Amino acid sequence: VNLIIADSELELVPPEMAKHPQVKESAKIRGKPATEILLDSTNHFKAIFGEQRRGRPDIVHVCLLLALDSLANQQGKLKVFVHTRNDVIIEIHSSTRIPRNYNRFVGLMEQLLLVGKVPPEGTPLMTARKGTLQKLVDELGKKAVIFDENGKTKRIGELHLGDKTVIIGGFPSGDYLSKADGQKVSLGSEQLCAWSAVAYALSSLEL
Numbered sequence: 557v558n559l560i561i562a563d564s565e566l567e568l569v570p571p572e573m574a575k576h577p578q579v580k581e582s583a584k585i586r587g588k589p590a591t592e593i594l595l596d597s598t599n600h601f602k603a604i605f606g607e608q609r610r611g612r613p614d615i616v617h618v619c620l621l622l623a624l625d626s627l628a629n630q631q632g633k634l635k636v637f638v639h640t641r642n643d644v645i646i647e648i649h650s651s652t653r654i655p656r657n658y659n660r661f662v663g664l665m666e667q668l669l670l671v672g673k674v675p676p677e678g679t680p681l682m683t684a685r686k687g688t689l690q691k692l693v694d695e696l697g698k699k700a701v702i703f704d705e706n707g708k709t710k711r712i713g714e715l716h717l718g719d720k721t722v723i724i725g726g727f728p729s730g731d732y733l734s735k736a737d738g739q740k741v742s743l744g745s746e747q748l749c750a751w752s753a754v755a756y757a758l759s760s761l762e763l
């Protein structure tokens with residue numbers, strides 16, 4: 557099974573926000589140039605104002621902790637990808653130990669987005685490259701199932717995600733920014749956080 561956390565709100569501070577006082581302050585505290593730190597709505601909410609869904613690396617953090625610890629991943633049946641709002645595709649080796657601590661996770665993602673791989677030397681555990689969601693789905697070559705509240709309602713026992721590419725939105729509100737071919741499924745009219753959708757999707761593989 558392939559899992560893609562899609563349109564994730566994970567990005568380095570964009571140049572147009574780099575001069576905002578709130579961003580400059582947090583870059584100073586981190587001791588890094590503003591464009592080399594992750595945009596984070598907790599610290600940069602004034603700079604982000606008007607685009608409330610941006611700056612949510614925490615969503616990716618929790619989703620990755622869940623996915624990489626899953627039975628499917630530990631049994632070598634899962635491949636995890638993160639696709640971001642800027643069309644960066646992050647590929648994660650199944651043996652990667654995602655830092656439990658959020659600040660350490662942020663540092664790792666900053667390094668990944670700047671250098672393109674972590675660790676920078678030797679066999680990488682994570683790589684980052686440019687690519688659209690549709691291109692990734694095509695490359696993976698399996699039917700895509702897109703988790704979407706507006707999709708066809710199914711119970712988790714009816715999902716049948718084995719041998720599919722599962723797409724879950726890595727954003728806090730609004731709709732997918734990217735289009736991808738696939739079957740849209742909903743777990744019901746209740747709105748779930750991305751990590752809950754990941755948990756249900758991976759649990760369904762065990763039924």
Ligand SMILES: C[S@@+](CC[C@H](N)C(=O)[O-])C[C@H]1O[C@@H](n2cnc3c(N)ncnc32)[C@H](O)[C@@H]1O
Nearest residue numbers: 703704724725729730742743746747748750753
């Ligand atoms: C917080 S939701 C995204 C925002 C949501 N569209 C909203 O209006 O708040 C994050 C992701 O979780 C998944 N998700 C949330 N609720 C779901 C549901 N009821 N059924 C299936 N997937 C769901 C979708 O993949 C969605 O993109």
